[in-house]
Amino acid sequence: MNYSIETENLSLWYGDFQALIDVNVKIPDGKITSLIGPSGCGKSTLLRCFNRVNERYGNVTTKGKIEILGKNIYDADVSLPELRKAVGMVFQRPNPLPISVYENILFGLRIHSPARSITRTEADQIVEEALTSVFLWEDLKDKLKVRATSLQLEQQQKLCIARLLPLKPKIILMDEPCSALDAKGTLAVEELMEVLAGTYTFLIVTHNMAQARRVSKECIYMFLGELIEHRETRALFETPQHPKTADYVQMRYG
């Protein structure tokens, strides 16, 4: 089995507070893996380590090793734009840029390629492909010039996934991608993830355990900065090995 992400004794501090304690995790290639656990257990922090977006806060100390696609991302020769090109991220609240739908999808590509190197026909094709793969093309093909922030939330969230695709990422990180959506929107995003799962590795943080059960192949339970259990989803939910996991998945905890 190939692994997209491997960490070795990863610890992280926000000032004096240790948010991650010796996390060792291996995320399999081309599958959906979910991260569950109570609030403040470090799920989001772990997720944010993988594209080094945590560092923007300042006051963050990291120890240990993170290998993404076989390369230690804390090596001196790693370029952050290249790393973030390979590791896309989707947030809790849809956050498209305040420009048109069309330009949103091309934004990532434009900042990674020299000015005016994308021809009009190429651009049109890229936008159509990206929107088709998130099932938005039919809805939005006449609204490409519309400001992305004026779309419905569900469409915005799908657009946020679509704009990662032209960069051809290997991994897509999702931080509670459905918590701002209604049931229909959630279903749509989940279906989309399942379709895309073969091509991309998904790592999804969720508070919704039913969702973790529905979509993910593997599941990780975290508690107070430690990784408690990492197993195949069904096994984790049905026969949890660790008493803390059992408490959480059987709703005896919070």
Added chain:
Amino acid sequence: MNALMTRPELRKKIALQGIAFIIVGAALIFIWNDLKKSGATHIQTSSASRVSGILPSLLSDLNLILPISLLAVLFGVACAFYLEEWLSATSWVRRFIESQVTFLTEIPSLLYGLLAISVLFSYAGVFKEIGTPSPVQDVNESGLAVVPFQRNTTMFYAEALIFILMVIPVAIKTTQEALRSVTTPIRESAYVLGANQWQVIAKQVVPLAFPSILAGGCRAMSRALAAAALLIGIHIPDHTTGPRGIPDRFMLFLGGALLLSTISSFLKKSRLETSPTATARHD
């Protein structure tokens, strides 16, 4: 009064306001005494405005606003960008400048006006020429006053300088507020696509915050205009030909300030309608 305040907090607030009131009052009395000694309070104003129309006033408004908007607002906006985007929140430089800015924005514009007068009186040496009212030479057939164009450059720059000093803190403060309204999650959407800081600011922060920054600039300028009204009372911004009467000028400046604040409130509203935070209402 704020219903959420507890009694000791309220007492503290009242005490602080009382102290501030006393300080401001004392400052006003001292400055007024100085002015009286120097004779500024006895300067005559003439009433040629009755015949000169609106154009000269409009021109002198523009004359005042142009240097302010070019220098003060642009400089203030640049300062705010530096403070907010490049300095970390814990940096002592930022904390120091922010505390000074807050202090300066809280000073009533009236005090700036009086400061302007006293500085111009004592140091600029311009009041002698300006202070003596120039006689209206002639009234031509169409009823317009013919006043020689008596622009005084030193005077003009000194006055603009005071206004610039007054406008910069307001511009910094409003721009900072505008930049803060673009929250971290929104910024991160560009960062995670691999954008660098410049790209994030240019493509995302500025388009989102621009209407608010513009509104802030208008607010800063209307503050300058409001203080200018005070100077008009004793004739200072008289660097173009134009109306001499207090009411005309005063009303015009007031009108300008009103217009600017209306524009700024409109801009604030339109920003809400287009920003992503507005979509929060849908769910």
